[in-house]
Amino acid sequence: MSRIGKQLIKIPAQVNVIVTDNKIVIKGPKGEASHTLPSFLEITFKDETTLQVLRKQETREAREIHGLFRSLLANSIYGTANPFIKSLELKGVGYKASIDKRTLILSVGYTHPIKITPPEGISIQVESNTIIHVTGINKEKVGLIAQQIHSTRPPEPYKGKGVLYKGEVIQRKVGKSSK
CATH class of the missing domain: 3.90.930.12 (Ribosomal protein L6)
Structure with missing residues (x-):
């Protein structure tokens, strides 16, 4: 499993993450960001303040995108709280x-x-x-x-x-x- 991809993402108190089907919307005090979730990845909430990106499949493409998508998502969550x-x-x-x-x-x-x-x-x-x-x-x-x-x-x-x-x-x- 990807070392970066398996890390948990902390969600600040003022940031709201909404996941629907394959769309992720992140709303914070500084703005709003959205991402389209690839079909071979899924997002699970550990609790209200942490989430994790997991792979549904073990294909080469899924392994390649796993860590990248986790980093992009973490940057969006951080950026909406403090630019x-x-x-x-x-x-x-x-x-x-x-x-x-x-x-x-x-x-x-x-x-x-x-x-x-x-x-x-x-x-x-x-x-x-x-x-x-x-x-x-x-x-x-x-x-x-x-x-x-x-x-x-x-x-x-x-x-x-x-x-x-x-x-x-x-x-x-x-x-x-x-x-």
Whole structure:
């Protein structure tokens, strides 16, 4: 059995999980998420605060999806109670970020500003022109938007300029040496 798939999922007090046929709806104070349950998996409630994902069959596909689906479900339950946050920081002379309605506008050394519009359910806040917070209940979408922002100007190893994740350490290289 999958080591991840067999783990129990704790349900916070403010989160409500509703299972019908092959649809799972998770409602929490920060939002709502839903998943379609594959036909070879089932969900059992151990009590009101824990649930477990079990396999109905021992097929290869069921074994492959078991741990993945459990992780996706656990992330949705956690995200509806307290949203996921990814923080990025801009390092470099003249690098700045701003918000226009829902669109993030990045000035990171190109001739034109880069505009990124987040999908529904994801919010972006800019703090002091150089720190960006990406927030949402879906961990996958938060990470995807954060990576999209990060890839606009990846950090370079010589001066350390670029868009960095909060706490990311860039190994610096020495430049050319003159004789």
